[in-house]
Amino acid sequence: MDRTEAQLKRRLNEDQELNYPDFEQMWGRIEQAGYVSSKGSSHAGAGSRVRHRNWRKVTVAASFSVVLMAVPVYAAVQYDWGSLLDHRSGVEAALSQNLGQPLGQTITKDGVTLTLHTALTDENRTVILYSLDVGPDGGDGKLWNINGMTLKDGPGRSGNQEFNNQQWDEKNKRYNGYFETDWTPDQETAKVSLTAERIQLYSQQEVDLKLDTDSPERQSFPVNRDGLESFSVQPFKEGTDHLMLSTAAIFDDPEAKNWAFPQITAYRGGQLVKNSRAGAMGKPGDNGEYTSVQYYKPADVPKDQTVYKLDYTKLERNIDGPWAFDFELSKKKMAGATIKTALDLPLEAGNTDNRIEQMVVTPTQVRVSVRSKAKPFSELPYVNYSLEVGGRMLEGGLWYSMSEDKELIAVRFERPSDLEITKDTPMTLVGNYKVTRHGDDKKPLQLTNISSEKQTVIRETGGYPVQWTYYMQGEDLYVETRSDDPKFGGVNQTHIGTGKDRIVSKIVSTKFRGDGNNRSIDVYENFKGTEASIYMFFYSTNEPDKETRVQLQGQ
Amino acid sequence: MGNRELFQTYSKEVYRTCYYMVHDAADAEDLCQEVFITLFRSEWQGIEYLKAWIMKITVNTCLNHLKRRNSLQQKLTAHLHMFRENPQPLVDKLVEQKETKLEWAGYMSRLPAKIRAVLTLRYMHDFSLEEIRKMLDIPLGTVKSRQHKGLRMMKRILEEAGVQPITKEDDEYGQNRSTVKASLK
CATH class of the missing domain: 2.60.40 (Immunoglobulin-like)
Known part of the structure; x- marks a missing residue:
């Protein structure tokens, strides 16, 4: 190893002078944004129908036809968003008060139409409701993805947290979705553009496997479609506890490896059988094959009642963007229904470090801002926060400031649609589970x-x-x-x-x-x-x- | 392992990678968060080579970020400086180096992003050239040439900055890494 290499190896790993960010705060932000779902706490299982979402960029012939047209503005407010907004009750509340800003912009490419319906922007966040009409290719369980959605203002600034979520609307035969960002206009109005990189469709495919789990031999099944040449399975019995299936897929189109994720599914009496423990997917084999290991409990898969299938994902459509919409966002309507109250209250008696500075009640959220002068960095002394409003209890989440003002910490509460809040409604902030940081032990x-x-x-x-x-x-x-x-x-x-x-x-x-x-x-x-x-x-x-x-x- | 344990185990490595890739603490923090959001939205429990996969996402997230950020002007400045006939550290670079002890992130930031990615994966995380090839989805020859080019440039940057050659004690570094890594698991 030459000297430069040795130096690099050393310096890049030397982190005693590297100031790490507060990972706890980061975790809080991720959690608050709803990304820490139950997925992680319990194993999803290789047999799960939810597949890898880290789709690699797929290079499929780009699509050409771009038709941009403005459709007449219609009353998006009356539109039924179904259960899409179940966890966004504040958005629903604002829509029901007719506070949305109709957008009515549409882009169609290759028969797929993305329509922006309504925007909601207030002091706290911006939400854009959209629908995706994919024609006959749509349906519940179809894996349509809008990749790389982002909202930027004129100077190109975007929010720190952006995501979108969509679901199938059987009545209207299209997908309804919302895009959410923590970005909001500085002024009353702002020119923005919402873009998406590409829209893709995947499908789940199944192939019957005549698998004999009693045989210890490797059994090979030709597939010969969608880039998959063959799939082989070798069963291993680990007593009565586990049936291990070692699988290997050989591809004739190497690109298909990026999205196929071949695996075994077992059905007993038409019901999907769960994997008995975590397997491993995607280990490359000696000859470039894609190998996996899956486990079943032998009692769950009696031989004469169980059918095995090969399950994989197929890229059906790729429609490259950019899908770009330009429009002006306005806070005007929401501003009328927003109550801002300046406060100066200690978060708890006798605590001078943390003072509640402001409460903003918008039609979608309640945000309580606390200025924390805690040393060595701003943090609130309680871990959990809730808000008592007119006899109801709302659970809140902490949002640490991403802006210059690092002292400001917000506690946000999603507003239920049937909760009326006026200037006189009794509201109490409740903090639980106190954690105190001490710097007083300096003895060696x-x-x-x-x-x-x-x-x-x-x-x-x-x-x-x-x-x-x-x-x-x-x-x-x-x-x-x-x-x-x-x-x-x-x-x-x-x-x-x-x-x-x-x-x-x-x-x-x-x-x-x-x-x-x-x-x-x-x-x-x-x-x-x-x-x-x-x-x-x-x-x-x-x-x-x-x-x-x-x-x-x-x- | 749940999401929280995944975060606990890898947050520092992901952050450090982002920091050396983008040389900006605030951006690195945002990118680190973005990486974990990507991880939590995926079915990572089924991934065999978890660390390699996480670093692949990390480095690619950083490369995308740099691609977005890099205006033509920034590119020009960086390259002009790097290929000067008579290398002289820019005044602001020198000031910056004095202000922060983390000059190595500064040196790294003077390499083109793609080369930085290869050096980070190779020397921070000890991945093989073959593993790096898969992560960055580029031919093996390209990985090798970026590594060599990167080392050559880095040598020049170090000479230019007057960094002392490595001492004998430094050479022994690296032998302990396996213990540290083992304890992280």
Whole structure:
């Protein structure tokens, strides 16, 4: 390895001087935006009908015909959006009050029509309702994707969080969808463009497999379509616990590998049988084949009652963009129904760091802004927030500022469609589960006789017994901290020595506020010596039952 | 592993990759978030080579971002500087280097994005050339030539910046990486 390579290898991995962002806040933002679905917490299973969405760019002959026309504006307000807006009750509420801005713009390419119906923009967010008419290719369960949707203003600025969601509308034989961004106009109106990169259709295909799961032999089935040449399966029985199916797909069109995701599905009495445990998909085989492993519980798939099929995805249509719409957004209508209230209230009695500064009630959301001067960075002391409004309880989410003003933290609540809010409606902000960060423990702890043997020292911090365990692993010193007392929230990071010679640890584990885990692991790479004075930056304490209530308006 | 564990395990690596790719903390933070949103929307539990797949998404997200961001003027400035006859660090670059200790991200930012991507995957994450080929979807020869070109340019950038040659102790670096990686799992 030459010197430049060695230097690169070292420097690119050296992160003690790299200031990491607050991952906890980032997690909060992702969670708030609704991206952390149940998918991740429980395994979706290889047999799931939901497929990979990370479609690679597909290079299929580009489409040419571009027809841009303005259709007459119609009363989009009366349109039935079905269950599309179930989690966007505030959008529904605004539509029902006729606060939407009709757009009525349409682009048709290759027989596929994308229509923008209504825009809603207020102080909090912008939502655009659209429909996608794909003609006879449409239907429930058809996998149409609008890829790369984004909204930009004149100078090309877009929101930090943009996504779209759509569902089949059986009555009108088209898809209804909405695009949402946290971008809103600075002024009362703004010229914007909404674009999408491409629209694609995929379909699920099934091929019957006459699979004998009693045979230990690899069984091969010719497919010869959609780029798939053949599919082979080898069953392995692991006692009565698992039937493992090792599969391999050979492609004659290598591009099809990008979207086919071939897998086995099993049906018993017409019902899809679930995989018994997580398999693995997409490992390349020795000869370039696409191999997977799937598991079934033998009792779920009795031989004479079970039918196996090969299931894969086929790219049916690709319609390249750009699909681009230009229009002017206006906050005027919403502004009339928006109540902004300046406030100056402490988030809790005696706390001067966090003050509630403003409440904005728009037809779609309630946003409570809190200015946090907490050190070393802005954060709110409670983990969970809810809003009591006229006897109802709304669950809120935290939105950390993406703008210059990093001190401002918003708590947002989606507004139910049947909830009336006036200037007199009683509203109370409720915070639960307090986590406090402390920087007062600056005493060093002496680590002695550092060796590969794990040694534990118990030292008190903030009145809690904290276990410090340290040991060498290879050339690196590991330091773990934890406490048996769950009220101790954990040590955020440690350093050895002080001043300009101090060495800052690398954090191996990541904790989240209020997750009940107070164990941390830090590492000092290439540690030399047998003794060290170790310090902590911060520790936190948890008060799960603590609550704060702040009356925002009304009695 | 759920979404949260995935985030805990890979957030730092994803962020670091973004940071060295775009050399802007705010952009890197946004991109890191974008990468995780992409991951959470996909069926990542079924992916065998999870880290390679995550880094593929990360690097490609950064490349897309840079493509969007790079105006012609920025490109011109970067290239003019890089191919100067008589290399002299620009004053603002020098100031910037003094202000931030993270000069290596600055050096990296002077390489063309595509070359930066190869060096990041190779030297930050230890991926093989073959793995990089698959991730970036380019021929193996292109991976090799970008690596060589990148090393050559980097050598020149380092000379120009007066970075001291590596010491013997530095050479030993890398032997410990496997332990760190193992502990991250």
